[in-house]
Amino acid sequence: MQTTQVQSKEFEARALDSICVNESQLEHKWYHNIKYTLVGIAFGIVFIKAEIISWYRIQEMFRFQSFHMYGIIGSAILVGMLSVLLIKKFNIKTIYGEEIILHPKVFNKGQIFGGLMFGLGWALTGACPGPLFAQIGSGATVIAVSLLSAVAGTWVYGKFRDQLPH
Amino acid sequence: MNILEFITQPWPWYVAGPLIGLTVPVLLIIGNKSFGISSSLRHTCAACFPANIKFFNYDWKKEKWNMFFVLGILLGGILTANFLLSSDPIDINPELKAELAAYGITEIKGLVPEQLFSWEFLATPKGLIMIVLGGFLVGFGARYAGGCTSGHAIMGISTLQWPSVVAAACFMIGGIVMANFVLPYILAL
Numbered sequence: 498m499q500t501t502q503v504q505s506k507e508f509e510a511r512a513l514d515s516i517c518v519n520e521s522q523l524e525h526k527w528y529h530n531i532k533y534t535l536v537g538i539a540f541g542i543v544f545i546k547a548e549i550i551s552w553y554r555i556q557e558m559f560r561f562q563s564f565h566m567y568g569i570i571g572s573a574i575l576v577g578m579l580s581v582l583l584i585k586k587f588n589i590k591t592i593y594g595e596e597i598i599l600h601p602k603v604f605n606k607g608q609i610f611g612g613l614m615f616g617l618g619w620a621l622t623g624a625c626p627g628p629l630f631a632q633i634g635s636g637a638t639v640i641a642v643s644l645l646s647a648v649a650g651t652w653v654y655g656k657f658r659d660q661l662p663h
Numbered sequence: 664m665n666i667l668e669f670i671t672q673p674w675p676w677y678v679a680g681p682l683i684g685l686t687v688p689v690l691l692i693i694g695n696k697s698f699g700i701s702s703s704l705r706h707t708c709a710a711c712f713p714a715n716i717k718f719f720n721y722d723w724k725k726e727k728w729n730m731f732f733v734l735g736i737l738l739g740g741i742l743t744a745n746f747l748l749s750s751d752p753i754d755i756n757p758e759l760k761a762e763l764a765a766y767g768i769t770e771i772k773g774l775v776p777e778q779l780f781s782w783e784f785l786a787t788p789k790g791l792i793m794i795v796l797g798g799f800l801v802g803f804g805a806r807y808a809g810g811c812t813s814g815h816a817i818m819g820i821s822t823l824q825w826p827s828v829v830a831a832a833c834f835m836i837g838g839i840v841m842a843n844f845v846l847p848y849i850l851a852l
Binding site: 581607626647653 | 686744798
């Protein structure tokens with residue numbers, strides 16, 4: 498009984514932004530996680546090579562001065578959408594043979610208020626969370642301050658979550 | 664053109680976009696993971712300073728994969744900057760170039776303007792707003808919205824979730840307002 502309660506409380510906390518509620522029940526050794534690091538490395542390379550983490554490209558996007566970022570985000574969505582369709586259509590499983598599960602995101606006002614705040618920040622730093630990591634890696638070490646500040650922002654949100662309109 | 668020259672050039676959108684889109688099926692297939700980056704910030708809070716806040720009260724170790732993933736992004740950044748980058752000056756829109764020059768930002772090179780983002784400028788009003796406040800808004804806003812560009816705009820829209828379309832539209836509105844109507848005042852400080 499006690500465990501169920503703890504579990505459901507945890508599920509509630511984790512489901513708030515639908516992170517990994519579809520968590521695999523399989524137990525793996527820690528080094529299985531290295532495959533995610535490899536994907537991350539590939540991702541970081543693309544980020545820099547395509548100048549997605551360039552402050553200038555983000556400014557051009559928000560000023561409608563270049564098609565570059567629209568092309569990237571648009572084609573990324575198209576490829577993502579097509580892949581998900583194929584996964585569903587052919588019932589593709591994970592490499593461990595599990596069913597692939599997608600959880601719906603639930604609408605709340607946070608997507609509007611939070612989304613607007615995020616946009617304001619994105620145009621200032623020229624980076625969303627992924628690019629922050631890549632910018633630091635590329636040698637702009639002062640961006641570590643932005644990253645810490647983003648962690649602080651996340652924490653403050655968590656602290657005052659119940660008082661905010663959702 | 665030799666291979667190395669080809670690789671060190673900036674990549675066009677139609678190469679980079681599809682590669683980023685492929686992250687969605689790759690993460691699903693290698694471990695049933697939904698693509699998302701800003702959740703790593705939440706796991707950092709949960710791991711380091713949960714402070715008995717309900718929102719951070721969960722077993723972050725179950726989300727370790729996300730930390731391994733962002734570590735990879737950092738390593739990818741180090742690798743590219745050191746071995747795969749051409750030293751050519753970055754080519755930006757002439758209007759943007761002229762506008763930045765009006766604010767004294769004339770050294771257009773690298774990925775971020777050093778005249779705004781460097782340790783030297785951190786303690787100036789401009790630096791504080793752009794580096795510290797900007798980061799704070801990104802972290803707060805992403806969590807309030809329940810995801811960032813990866814989780815909402817790419818993963819969410821790819822799986823046809825309308826709340827993600829709303830979030831992505833708001834990201835764009837916020838960014839357009841900041842870049843066109845607020846940033847000029849900040850740069851003039």
